[in-house]
Amino acid sequence: MKLAHEFTWIRDDDALAALCIDCASRDAVFIDTEFVRRTTFFAKVGLIQIATGEHYYLVDPLLIDNWQPLQALLTNTAVVKVMHSCSEDVDVFYNLLGVEPTPLFDTQIACAIAGLDYGLGFAKMAAHFCDIELDKGETTSDWIARPLTDSQCQYAVADVVWLIPCYRQLMSLLTEQGRVDWVIEDSAHMVRNHVCMQSADSLYKRMKGIGNLNSRQLAVCKYVCAWRDEIARELDRPKTRVISDSEIISLAKKPPYDARDLENYGFAYGWMKRYAKPALAAVRLGQNEAEADCPSYTDYERQAKQLLVALRTEVKATASQLQLPDTALAGKKDLLSLLASVKQTDALNPEMLGWRKTLVGDKLAQIVRDF
Numbered sequence: 120m121k122l123a124h125e126f127t128w129i130r131d132d133d134a135l136a137a138l139c140i141d142c143a144s145r146d147a148v149f150i151d152t153e154f155v156r157r158t159t160f161f162a163k164v165g166l167i168q169i170a171t172g173e174h175y176y177l178v179d180p181l182l183i184d185n186w187q188p189l190q191a192l193l194t195n196t197a198v199v200k201v202m203h204s205c206s207e208d209v210d211v212f213y214n215l216l217g218v219e220p221t222p223l224f225d226t227q228i229a230c231a232i233a234g235l236d237y238g239l240g241f242a243k244m245a246a247h248f249c250d251i252e253l254d255k256g257e258t259t260s261d262w263i264a265r266p267l268t269d270s271q272c273q274y275a276v277a278d279v280v281w282l283i284p285c286y287r288q289l290m291s292l293l294t295e296q297g298r299v300d301w302v303i304e305d306s307a308h309m310v311r312n313h314v315c316m317q318s319a320d321s322l323y324k325r326m327k328g329i330g331n332l333n334s335r336q337l338a339v340c341k342y343v344c345a346w347r348d349e350i351a352r353e354l355d356r357p358k359t360r361v362i363s364d365s366e367i368i369s370l371a372k373k374p375p376y377d378a379r380d381l382e383n384y385g386f387a388y389g390w391m392k393r394y395a396k397p398a399l400a401a402v403r404l405g406q407n408e409a410e411a412d413c414p415s416y417t418d419y420e421r422q423a424k425q426l427l428v429a430l431r432t433e434v435k436a437t438a439s440q441l442q443l444p445d446t447a448l449a450g451k452k453d454l455l456s457l458l459a460s461v462k463q464t465d466a467l468n469p470e471m472l473g474w475r476k477t478l479v480g481d482k483l484a485q486i487v488r489d490f
Contacts, residue, residue, distance in 0.1 A: 126175040126276045132185040138169065138176055139188035145171055147199040147224070148192070149286065151278040152208045153262040160351040160358065162211050165262025170279035177275060181265070186216050193220045199303075201286045203227050203241045203278075206313050223306040226282065229289045231447035232301050238446075245281040248288045253277060301474045308469070319345035323414070326364045332371060334413035339371040339405030341414060346401040350394070362398065374402050426490045430454050430483050437479045448479060461487040 129135050142148045149170040154162040167178040167189075178189075193200060193212060200220040202208055204227040209219055230239040235247065242253045257274035267275075293299045323329065323340040332340065344367060351358040366384065375381040378395045386395070431445075431454065438445035449457075453470040460468035461484050471480035 123273060124175060124276045124280050126177050126272070129169075129176050129178040130182045132183060135178060135183055135185070136188040138178075139192045142169065142171060142192050143195055143198060145198055147172075147201050147286070149201045149279045149282045150208070150220070151202065151275070151282070152211050153260075153275055154207075154211055155262055156357075158357065160355050161214050162207070163263050164211055164215055166267070166275050168275050168279045170283060172283060175276050175279055177272060180215070181263075190216045190218050194218050196222060199224050201226065201282060203244065203282060203285075204238075206309060209310055209313055219310045221307065221310070222303055223310060224286070224302055225306040225309060226285055226289060228305045228309065228447075229286075229293060229302045231444050232298050232305065233289055233292045233296065234442045234444075237444035241278065241282075244285050248285045249281055251281060253281065298474075304473045308473075311469075319348065322348050326367065328364060328368050332368070334410070335406070335408075336368075336371040337414035338408040338412075339374060339402055340367055342401040342404040342408075343367045343370060343398065346397055350397075361394070370398070370402055371405070374406055375399065426458070426487065427451075427454060429486055429490065430457070433482055433486060434479060437482075441478070448475065449483070454483070457483055458487060 129138055149168075149172075151168040152164060153166040153168075154164045156162045164180045167180060169176045169178060192198065193216065199222050201224045202220065203225065205220075205223070205225055209223075213219055226244060227239055227241075230244055231237045236243075239247075242255055245251050245253055254274065254277075257271050260271050260274075262271070290299065293302060320341060323337065323344040326340060326344065329337060329340060343362070347358050347361045347367070350361050354361075366386075369384060375384065378391070378399065381395055381399060382391060430449075434449045434454070435445045438448045441448070449471070453468070456468040457471055457480075460466055465488070467476060467480050467484055471483065
């Protein structure tokens with residue numbers, strides 16, 4: 120039999136303001152969101168779940184006009200915002216409110232730093248700490264449709280109900296290990312990195328399949344991705360509805376000479392009529408990029424495979440001593456970033472600063488210098 124959790128609806132500005140005043144007196148609040156993003160660029164927020172520790176609330180964003188109280192809460196440095204695997208939630212709040220939650224405690228990051236699995240999903244975390252099997256049947260629900268069903272509401276509120284005991288047990292573990300600050304630091308870095316990756320010059324780095332491209336081809340990807348993002352935002356449609364990653368890579372590998380040549384890439388007539396000219400302009404920008412300005416971060420991976428092996432060996436040894444998943448200490452992207460930073464500036468990359476610096480960052484930098 121499924122558990123039914125009592126909750127309170129927040130359906131007007133006054134109720135939201137009162138809730139946020141209550142939350143501002145807490146050491147921590149527990150937050151989640153439900154949204155849809157099937158046919159749009161921007162996520163359409165259908166529900167915001169907030170828990171104070173004793174009470175659970177469902178905020179209906181379709182009925183709220185004044186978001187200032189929630190903006191103030193999310194940026195209140197005296198209140199920790201507890202969320203799980205929240206990069207998409209961060210994106211939702213940034214687009215809706217123009218702010219990111221701080222300070223943030225991401226329980227997925229916390230699980231890894233506490234020595235549990237890296238990238239642990241919410242259901243598995245709840246099963247580990249609370250011995251509960253959560254029903255994820257409403258994951259793909261239409262959260263914009265009204266009225267929401269009882270099943271949807273219970274699914275949504277459960278995400279903050281079980282977040283609370285997971286957080287408390289994680290805090291106990293992390294306090295004993297002396298690693299609470301590590302989680303806060305990594306959660307903040309995740310937010311900064313997520314925001315930085317939204318910049319026009321960084322969007323191409325999120326593409327799949329670019330690992331074997333040369334610098335010139337990456338430059339084409341950079342400009343076409345920036346153009347795609349601009350159009351997708353303007354039209355509020357998914358980026359892949361403008362042009363897919365695989366199509367961008369095809370343009371980068373064999374740039375078209377002109378619009379007639381572009382027709383050979385399989386684009387529909389309507390696409391050609393609307394996008395051929397700006398797409399070609401973006402390709403030309405990449406082709407004409409100064410050699411020194413072309414992206415080159417993948418060059419280190421191709422040129423230094425043995426060095427990467429040495430770095431990974433050190434990471435695994437240190438992670439084993441700390442009883443951490445090695446990916447939580449430094450993943451492949453972190454090591455590539457470290458290689459580029461030490462080679463170019465003889466300094467650690469941001470990912471290796473903070474708590475990682477003395478534990479492993481300085482050792483890795485020295486391995487690069489001595490190689």
